[in-house]
Amino acid sequence: MSLRHGVLGMLTSGPASGYDLLKRFEQSLANVWSATQSQLYGELAKMADESLVEVAAQGPRGRKEYAITQRGRDELQHWMTEVDPDPPRRSAMLLRVFFLNLIPPDQAVAYLRRQADLAAHQHAELAAIGESLRDESDEETFYGRIALEWGLRASTLVQEWAAWAETQVKNATRADT
Amino acid sequence: MSLRHGVLGMLTSGPASGYDLLKRFEQSLANVWSATQSQLYGELAKMADESLVEVAAQGPRGRKEYAITQRGRDELQHWMTEVDPDPPRRSAMLLRVFFLNLIPPDQAVAYLRRQADLAAHQHAELAAIGESLRDESDEETFYGRIALEWGLRASTLVQEWAAWAETQVKNATRADT
DNA sequence: TTAAACATGTAACATGTTACATGATTAG
DNA sequence: CTAATCATGTAACATGTTACATGTTTAA
Numbered sequence: 001m002s003l004r005h006g007v008l009g010m011l012t013s014g015p016a017s018g019y020d021l022l023k024r025f026e027q028s029l030a031n032v033w034s035a036t037q038s039q040l041y042g043e044l045a046k047m048a049d050e051s052l053v054e055v056a057a058q059g060p061r062g063r064k065e066y067a068i069t070q071r072g073r074d075e076l077q078h079w080m081t082e083v084d085p086d087p088p089r090r091s092a093m094l095l096r097v098f099f100l101n102l103i104p105p106d107q108a109v110a111y112l113r114r115q116a117d118l119a120a121h122q123h124a125e126l127a128a129i130g131e132s133l134r135d136e137s138d139e140e141t142f143y144g145r146i147a148l149e150w151g152l153r154a155s156t157l158v159q160e161w162a163a164w165a166e167t168q169v170k171n172a173t174r175a176d177t
Numbered sequence: 178m179s180l181r182h183g184v185l186g187m188l189t190s191g192p193a194s195g196y197d198l199l200k201r202f203e204q205s206l207a208n209v210w211s212a213t214q215s216q217l218y219g220e221l222a223k224m225a226d227e228s229l230v231e232v233a234a235q236g237p238r239g240r241k242e243y244a245i246t247q248r249g250r251d252e253l254q255h256w257m258t259e260v261d262p263d264p265p266r267r268s269a270m271l272l273r274v275f276f277l278n279l280i281p282p283d284q285a286v287a288y289l290r291r292q293a294d295l296a297a298h299q300h301a302e303l304a305a306i307g308e309s310l311r312d313e314s315d316e317e318t319f320y321g322r323i324a325l326e327w328g329l330r331a332s333t334l335v336q337e338w339a340a341w342a343e344t345q346v347k348n349a350t351r352a353d354t
Numbered sequence: 355t356t357a358a359a360c361a362t363g364t365a366a367c368a369t370g371t372t373a374c375a376t377g378a379t380t381a382g
Numbered sequence: 383c384t385a386a387t388c389a390t391g392t393a394a395c396a397t398g399t400t401a402c403a404t405g406t407t408t409a410a
Contacts, residue, residue, distance in 0.1 A: 194360095194361075194362090195361075195363095196359095196360065196361050196362080214361095214362090214363095215363085215364080218361095218362065218364090219364090222363090236361090237360085237361090238360060238361045238362080239361060239362060239363095240362085241362080
């Protein structure tokens, strides 16, 4: 149920339409909580039903600007301070690692290198976002930078871990023969 | 569509029933790919329809032992070597970080400390699993250990990052006044 | 004899993805 | 005038969770 909290959080910086929200999810939240257009419109309707948001204004092309209500603020507050985040329960990358014994060691090594490469690319992308934030000063982006730092460290971790794993596989292979 | 690949991977070490598979998912795969009983029975039925697995034997209490077929092995091989794993698209923990500006700095710090604590607990649990694997020798557990090492490093990362973030928040707060 | 473990299956519901359908407004 | 952007909505389908329903076998 975190999509709604993402929406509520976005609405704290001002009213927005479903369309606006989609852009914001794609831009700033893409790496943290993805959402599709379809999901957003559906969730906004449900949240309006439950009075967590309300239609504050209408615009051209049937545009509906939603604003967060007090109930919405309360719900967001509660979620922020009293609900522990669920840890991620699934990693497609690690699931494959579990079954790497099913392919020859050289292919396992290729898999690990590929993961390191993907992580390097991700690191570069995140670093670019960091660069683009260079001018923008604090307040608005402060915690965005904190989250960004997590991403930077996580992608470095994958690269280091994959390199370590590669040496493990090679040692084991040599010891085998 | 990775549940089915998890099942296929499990079945490479021999035939198993839905019940067996559930235990194995709970024990060894819990941190990597979770699955419920309901999901497993449903997926096994679908996979049998598609000839990726077959009922190899029946046992007491209506027990059905499924075995992987050649088609299943081919599918698994393809997934392992030719399909890039999807990166995780959602982190409830980081989503909250994005909105930490909505709560007072001392509460934001409390949030970060809580995440560090949770990560420390997770690290301890994983270390215990590592200990329990101490006796068990290679082959079977080799790549499990590699995956475990990822978990250990990831939980350390969260602790270090949270500590760093805490200093950032404190510096910013002091500079503010 | 009775509790725990074994064993399967399904219904209801929540969440998430892709594709389709429709139309208004703006900028070049 | 016409392409891009703005804007909403829904249908179909896939995936995932919780709860219910049912019955057998084994071990204490």
